[in-house]
Amino acid sequence: MLKAVFGVVALVLASAALAERVDNFVLLDHTGDAHELHYYSDRDAVVLMVQGNGCPVVRNALPDLRAVREQFSDANVEFLMINSNLQDHRVSIAAEAEEWGIDLPILDDDSQLIGESLGLTRTAEVFVIDTDDWSVAYRGPINDRLSYERQKKEASKHYVADALNAVLAGEEPSITSEGAIGCLINFPGEKEREAHRTISYSDTIAPMLEDNCVACHQEGGIGPWAMSSYEMVRGFAPMIREVVRTKRMPPWHADPHVGDWQNDAGLTVEERQTLIHWIEAGAPRGEGDDPLKMFVADANIWPLGEPDLIVELPSYDIPASGVVDYQFPSVKNPLDEDVWVRAMTVVPGRTEVVHHVLVGATAAGQAPNESEGVFDNYLGGYAPGTGYTKMPEGTGVYLPADSHFMFQLHYTPFGKDVSDTTKVGLYFHDEPPGNFLRHGVVLNPTIRIPPGAKRHEQAAYYQFEKDAHLHTILPHSHYRGRSSSFVLRHPDGTEEMLLNVPNYDFNWQRGYDFAEPKFVPAGSKLIHSTVYDNSVQNPANPDPEKLVTWGLQSWDEMLYGDFVFTWVDETSDQPIHSNERADAFQTIGFLDRDMDGTVQLEELSDRMRQRMAPIFQAADHNKDGLSAEEYIAFRMVMRMNRPQRNASSGGE
Ligand code: HEC
Known part of the structure; x- marks a missing residue:
């Protein structure tokens, strides 16, 4: 009797220090796929097992995990793994998955922030998460089959399966945690919790926000609140933690493991760690000035200087709510000579409503033709946060006189009636730049x-x-x-x-x-x-x-x-x-x-097949499918044979 009471007390004490609820997060798995925990809200439970490369306990537990998955294959349960190891990375995790036949997504906790917040210490620990309130219904080993360097033939206690059955039945599991058995994970950040209180707001945090956030989060910017002082940042600190954990902010969406980008606007792993550790340490003010208070926005709307040509778009009244159709205004190019564009800036009249703007021009003498004209001589685009377009060194977009500027404007209402007049500033080369900057589209x-x-x-x-x-x-x-x-x-x-x-x-x-x-x-x-x-x-x-x-x-x-x-x-x-x-x-x-x-007729949908069959007949000379060259030749012949258009046949 006494023993049982002690057991309960010990359990309560142990679990107090551990995460009871799992805050939302987004992590990429070993294949580069993103997983948001809360996306699985349509599941009854999420099972999350801590994986680590080379850990014998994890490898040994894999067949048991497979068995549990099998047992619950008809139930509405999502199975995932997470790797928070310092020494494991996307490629090595993928290799381990391959070698051990792991067909579950292994989430790569590259910053260790999610593992830290789950209070992980060892791999092979399994979480059963109740998606009703994202509480941890059970954490610990999958069953009692494994302990260090020995294993039983069969498990006699099936912790995870029991916990799942309880959650599915809407009940509390009888066992909610067991001591984890697995390989220790090195969390240097965890050991330095105290030191995180000394991260300097003045020297480290504010400059980081200034470099990565303030372009949007300033008065009149498109960010919903201005990072104008320490007090503002502290007030929003829990929200900052959330948007950084879920990769919503900063809005940069490229997988960091693929490609190098000149305009990379993401936070590095170290920056994310520093920011979150500072917030989790209570967002201490510390000593020093407040750089965010001293920040002065650049009042110049033309960051590249006074443009060579300013084009004003027609004004639009944007309603407070609803959906506004795309607008395709055009403006006659006022220049009477051909020029080469080297850069462009789009300045929305009301940043709150201008969702994106694409800018292009027609060929010389060509009338504007609705949407597609934008891409004939494409000049660039605007989206919130992208200030201007500079053509790469030695290139430019050729802009003939007697052309029309074409625009595609997308407005999104924000709760107030406003009127927007967007302006575009163009900058020209003095001499032809060497090469044409071209534009293409893959579409379907x-x-x-x-x-x-x-x-x-x-x-x-x-x-x-x-x-x-x-x-x-x-x-x-x-x-x-x-x-x-x-x-x-x-x-x-x-x-x-x-x-x-x-x-x-x-x-x-x-x-x-x-x-x-x-x-x-x-x-x-x-x-x-x-x-x-x-x-x-x-x-x-x-x-x-x-x-x-x-x-x-x-x-x-x-x-x-x-x-x-x-x-x-x-x-x-x-x-x-x-x-x-x-x-x-x-x-x-x-x-x-x-x-x-090459295109085979069988590759086409029924409708397309009907439409394209005559073209195939005529164009696919060697009967091995339609190639681009055959298609081009066919269209040339068609054009030569087409009767001259006149006013009376214009209705097609
Ligand atoms: C390119 C512009 C831009 C940048 C850069 C940017 N933000 Fe934002 N931020 C926005 C916009 C717009 C919203 C509101 C809409 C949304 O969530 O997408 C927002 C929303 C937020 C919110 C949520 C506010 C709420 O209550 O919903 C937080 C917190 C935030 N940003 C923090 C940051 C932090 C921290 C950084 C830098 C690391 C950053 N942002 C960088 C534009 C930006």
């Missing part, structure tokens, strides 16, 4: 995203017919975009991932500028893929019951991968680019589902 207008699908992938590619350099890539989808990537498939078939955006966020349309121009050998395919989440678990989803197809509005979807490039053999006095050919390569890139370079 045939996408169909089934209702309720959690992970629906669509892809397309663009094949480069000549050597090129890529400068910027930009994945674009709408509210259902979950993740996106760009992969370069070399002519020899080897693939290289250029960009991985594991937790895509429609709110942040931004280009990723390569630190060094990326060489693309002729014949390479730039493959763009997006995974869509059309389920109720996607909080941004406007309608999970809808079959979603291509459309400009944000409740429709897009597979749209922008890329900015130069042809290696092009010069400003000897253009070699052809929009016509680019169009054909773009079309083949979404029709050719198996990406082997």
Whole structure:
């Protein structure tokens, strides 16, 4: 009797020091996929096992974990693993998973912050998390089969299975924790909790916020609150902890393990650790000045200086709420000579409502033609936080006289009626810069995203017919975009991932500028893929019951991968680019589902097959599928044979 009472007391004491609830987090797994804990709110429980490379206890427990998964395969339970080891990284974790046949996502806790907050000490510990309130229903070994250097043939106590049964039955498990048995994890941060109180706000935290956050979080900025003093930061400290743990802020969404970006706006692992440790230590003020109080915003709306040409867009009245259709205004280019654009700044009239702006120009003498004209002579874009576009060294966008500026404007109401007049400032080269900066798109207008699908992938590619350099890539989808990537498939078939955006966020349309121009050998395919989440678990989803197809509005979807490039053999006095050919390569890139370079009729949807069958008949000369060259030749013939348009046939 007495013993039992002591047992209870000991248990209460032990668990007091441990996490009782698991705060939300986002971590990338060993394959580069993002996992948000709270995304699994439609599950009844989440089982999270602490993994560590080379730990015999973990390896030995794997068959038992598999058995529990099997036992609960009909139940609504999510199984995950987490690795908080200092010494393990994405590649070595992936190798361990491969070698030991682990087919669960292993979340890479690269900053150790999540492991610290769970109070981990050893690997092989298993958490049973009740998704009703994210409480820890059980933590400890999976069962009593294993102890150090010996193991029983069979377990007699099945802690995790019992806890799961209890949670599924809406009951409290009879055993809520057991001492973990596994390999010790080195948490240097944990041992220095006291030292975190001495992290200097003045010398370390404020400068970090100034460098990474204040561009948006200042008076009149697009951030909802201004980081204008220590008091503000302290007040928002728990919220900062949350948005950093869930990778919402700063809004930079590239997987840090893939690619090097000139405009990298992410926090490093060390910066995240320092910021969170400081907050968890109580956000102490310490000694010294308050740099955030002394911060003076740059009042100059033209960060690159007075532009050579300022173009004012038409004004729009934006209602307090509702959805505003995309706007496609155009403005006649007032210049009477051709110029080369070297940089551009977009200045929204009201930063609160301007979601994004794309800017382009038509060819000489061409009338504006709604949306697509934006991409003929694409100049660049604006999204909150991206101040200006500078063309890469030695390049420029050629802007002919007698053209029209084209814009695509996306407004999002914010609760007040306002009027917006956006301005664009252009900067010109004095001399032709050497090369044309070109723009292309990988797209797929045939996408169909089934209702309720959690992970629906669509892809397309663009094949480069000549050597090129890529400068910027930009994945674009709408509210259902979950993740996106760009992969370069070399002519020899080897693939290289250029960009991985594991937790895509429609709110942040931004280009990723390569630190060094990326060489693309002729014949390479730039493959763009997006995974869509059309389920109720996607909080941004406007309608999970809808079959979603291509459309400009944000409740429709897009597979749209922008890329900015130069042809290696092009010069400003000897253009070699052809929009016509680019169009054909773009079309083949979404029709050719198996990406082997030619389109077979079987690859097309029924509707497309009907439409394309006559073209195939006429164009596919060697009957081995339609290639881009055949398609180009066919279109040329069609154009030559087309009767001259006149006013009476204009209604088509
Ligand atoms: C490019 C602009 C931008 C940058 C840089 C930026 N933020 Fe934000 N931040 C926003 C916007 C816009 C919102 C509100 C909408 C959203 O959450 O996306 C926001 C929201 C937040 C919120 C949530 C406020 C709330 O109550 O919902 C916090 C906290 C925050 N930011 C902290 C930070 C921190 C810390 C940094 C730097 C490490 C940072 N932000 C960098 C634009 C930015």
